[in-house]
Amino acid sequence: MPSRLLPIRAPFLTKPTALRGFWILGKVNYSFLQESKCLLQEEFAKHMASNTGKKLIQIDVSSDTVCPWCFVGKKNLEKAMEQTMDKFDFEVRWHPFFLNPDAPKEGVKKSDFYKTKFGPVQFERATARMREMFRGLGFEYDMSGLTGNTMDSHRLITLAGHQGYDKQNALVDELFVSYFCQGKYIGDRQVLMDAARKVGIEGAEELLLDPSKGVDEVKEELNKYSSGISGVPHFVINGKYQLSGGQPPNIFMRAFETAAKDAAE
Numbered sequence: 001m002p003s004r005l006l007p008i009r010a011p012f013l014t015k016p017t018a019l020r021g022f023w024i025l026g027k028v029n030y031s032f033l034q035e036s037k038c039l040l041q042e043e044f045a046k047h048m049a050s051n052t053g054k055k056l057i058q059i060d061v062s063s064d065t066v067c068p069w070c071f072v073g074k075k076n077l078e079k080a081m082e083q084t085m086d087k088f089d090f091e092v093r094w095h096p097f098f099l100n101p102d103a104p105k106e107g108v109k110k111s112d113f114y115k116t117k118f119g120p121v122q123f124e125r126a127t128a129r130m131r132e133m134f135r136g137l138g139f140e141y142d143m144s145g146l147t148g149n150t151m152d153s154h155r156l157i158t159l160a161g162h163q164g165y166d167k168q169n170a171l172v173d174e175l176f177v178s179y180f181c182q183g184k185y186i187g188d189r190q191v192l193m194d195a196a197r198k199v200g201i202e203g204a205e206e207l208l209l210d211p212s213k214g215v216d217e218v219k220e221e222l223n224k225y226s227s228g229i230s231g232v233p234h235f236v237i238n239g240k241y242q243l244s245g246g247q248p249p250n251i252f253m254r255a256f257e258t259a260a261k262d263a264a265e
Contacts, residue, residue, distance in 0.1 A: 054089045055260040061092060062226040062234040063172070064099045065153040065186055068130045068141070071176040072246035073233035075137045080252035088256055093165055094172050095225035096154035096218050097232045100147075107146030107185050114147075133246070134180070145183035153186045155214035158221060160201045170199040238263060 059077070063070040081090050103113070115123045127143055134141035153175055160168040174195040178184040184191045189208050196204035207213050226234070235243040235252075238259040243251065 054087060055263060057088045057090050057256050057259060058238055059090065059092045060095060060225055060236040060239075062095045062097045062229055063232050064097045065150045065157075065172075065175050065179060066147055067097075067099055067232050068133075068180060069246045070233040071180055072133050072137065073235070074172065074176065076247060076249050077235070077252050080249040080256065083249065084253055084256055088260065091165055092169050093161065094157055094168055095221050096150075096158070097222070097226045097229065097234070098150060098154075099232070100149075103147065103149045105149045105151075105187060107148035107187050110143050110145060110147045139177070139181050142181050142183045145179075146185035146187070148185065148187040150186065151215065151218065152189070152192060152208060152211075154218045154221075155207060156192050156196060156201070156204060158214055158217055159203060159207050160196070160199075163201060167199055167201060171195060171201060174199055 061070075061074075061077075063074075077092070081088075100117075111123070114126075118126065127141070131141045157168060157171060157175075160171045175186050175192075178191060178195060179186045186192060186195075192208055193204050225236075226232075229244075231244060233245065235247075235255075237243070237255050240262070241255050241259050243255060
């Protein structure tokens with residue numbers, strides 16, 4: 001039977017991809033076990049959390065690398081983590097989602113693509129809104145450059161996950177900044193390799209030179225963590241509590257507290 005979602009009241013900032021509040025999954029309908037390397041990371045994180053006396057909060061994030069709300073959600077999540085790091089240890093794991101699965105590999109101008117997709121008026125409104133949001137986070141939203149298919153970026157992020165979730169998180173951040181703030185096209189192999197080199201990801205060039213390598217794993221991740229999701233970012237906390245959209249830090253903090261309390265019972 002499909003999982004039943006039970007609403008929990010929570011204050012909320014309305015966002016285009018967000019759902020109202022956060023939910024408890026009555027029954028988890030997918031496994032959070034990953035490959036052997038990921039399992040070792042998980043066990044190590046639990047061991048470290050037990051040694052520090054802090055509760056471990058595990059966060060699975062479904063995201064696309066061309067989604068500006070995913071960048072906003074990431075930064076708000078990090079603010080919440082910073083404000084509660086005295087109580088919790090965190091493990092953040094990134095999973096693929098494709099907002100535009102049929103986008104061309106060669107890339108097209110961002111402005112042209114989104115004007116066609118949303119219409120000129122909505123495009124201008126959305127761009128102004130995102131500039132405001134990014135400035136509030138200390139960044140400048142740049143609509144120059146190209147957009148397109150994000151499979152290669154997800155292949156690289158999945159590879160990074162096997163080398164450590166901290167490295168994976170750093171790579172996601174590097175890709176977001178490159179795309180949203182520097183006008184770089186993350187479908188460009190050199191841009192991806194530069195980002196991987198900057199955060200210390202091994203095997204990136206070998207992966208990216210073979211267009212079929214890692215594709216099946218990305219598809220498996222997509223089916224496991226993102227099936228049934230209609231928008232991103234989407235966060236699952238401790239395998240049970242769900243949040244969607246660019247939520248403010250206080251909503252994440254409340255979810256951490258609820259998840260930790262539930263784990264203790």
